[in-house]
Amino acid sequence: MSNLSVISGKPSESLAKSLAKRIKANLVKSEIRIFPDGESKITITGKLSKKKSIIVQSIYPPVDTNLLHALSLISKAKEISSQVIAVIPYMGYARQDREFLPGEIITMKVLGKLFAAAGASKIIVVDIHSQIGLKYFSIKTKNVSAVPDLVAYFKKMSLKNPIVISPDQGGKNRAKEFALKFDSEYIALKKNRDRKTGKVKIKTKNIDKVSGRDVILVDDMISTGGSIIKATQFLKKQKCNRVYVACTHALLMNNAEERIKKSGVTRIVSANTIPNKTSLVDVSKTIAKAII
Numbered sequence: 545m546s547n548l549s550v551i552s553g554k555p556s557e558s559l560a561k562s563l564a565k566r567i568k569a570n571l572v573k574s575e576i577r578i579f580p581d582g583e584s585k586i587t588i589t590g591k592l593s594k595k596k597s598i599i600v601q602s603i604y605p606p607v608d609t610n611l612l613h614a615l616s617l618i619s620k621a622k623e624i625s626s627q628v629i630a631v632i633p634y635m636g637y638a639r640q641d642r643e644f645l646p647g648e649i650i651t652m653k654v655l656g657k658l659f660a661a662a663g664a665s666k667i668i669v670v671d672i673h674s675q676i677g678l679k680y681f682s683i684k685t686k687n688v689s690a691v692p693d694l695v696a697y698f699k700k701m702s703l704k705n706p707i708v709i710s711p712d713q714g715g716k717n718r719a720k721e722f723a724l725k726f727d728s729e730y731i732a733l734k735k736n737r738d739r740k741t742g743k744v745k746i747k748t749k750n751i752d753k754v755s756g757r758d759v760i761l762v763d764d765m766i767s768t769g770g771s772i773i774k775a776t777q778f779l780k781k782q783k784c785n786r787v788y789v790a791c792t793h794a795l796l797m798n799n800a801e802e803r804i805k806k807s808g809v810t811r812i813v814s815a816n817t818i819p820n821k822t823s824l825v826d827v828s829k830t831i832a833k834a835i836i
């Protein structure tokens with residue numbers, strides 16, 4: 545048996561399989577049974593290495609359930625392996641990293657304590673919404689970028705004079721990184737989100753640079769699709785050509801894919817941190833580099 549085990553949580557089975565293959569680890573699956581009252585019974589269905597176990601589990605909806613499952617897998621692995629690494633490709637709650645309105649709980653602070661208490665000695669995440677959230681962890685943390693993998697995908701496409709655009713100022717550095725690797729220009733739009741209603745508005749006035757050009761909208765995540773839809777409607781008014789979306793985590797809540805396509809987006813390309821129809825880019829190699 546390899547002295548390295550990869551435990552695949554249900555939400556990340558295919559990514560865990562690719563990762564185990566790359567790092568030559570023994571793949572151990574987990575099984576979930578949900579009782580009528582909503583409680584989960586989680587079972588690990590194989591033998592774990594005494595040396596090192598790596599849990600792979602994204603925390604996407606149902607977020608709280610998947611979070612508890614990830615912590616449970618870590619806790620079980622720690623009973624057997626002396627070192628436990630948590631690979632959380634999509635880190636739910638990452639946007640709750642500060643007190644935006646008085647009284648709000650910084651859930652990332654709570655998660656920092658929970659991951660350490662469960663037994664993880666290191667956590668690896670992919671394109672976490674903001675690095676601030678990782679400051680609350682006392683264990684080692686590593687955030688890896690899916691941008692090089694997304695760029696490799698877009699390089700294979702033939703686009704018309706492409707320009708990279710971030711829907712907001714918060715994503716400026718990500719767009720810059722994408723544009724540098726893609727060898728194109730980039731712009732970050734100004735976006736405003738109402739903290740109470742969640743409604744999004746694009747504040748940027750006219751830009752002439754996009755006229756007749758293909759656009760790649762780069763974002764860390766799509767949740768409701770509001771940011772991408774508003775940005776696309778704005779860019780279409782600026783007479784851009786086709787709009788593509790490159791994002792790491794495509795949650796695509798409430799029929800977001802359909803609504804985004806309706807707004808004029810030609811294709812959404814996301815990473816396999818969240819498995820779905822748009823997750824065309826594999827990040828297992830990038831995660832493997834952070835483990836070895």
Ligand code: R5P
Nearest residue numbers: 764765766767768769770771
């Ligand atoms: C916001 O700052 C993030 O980078 C994303 O743009 C945002 O979370 C996406 O959410 P939604 O799809 O609901 O607009």
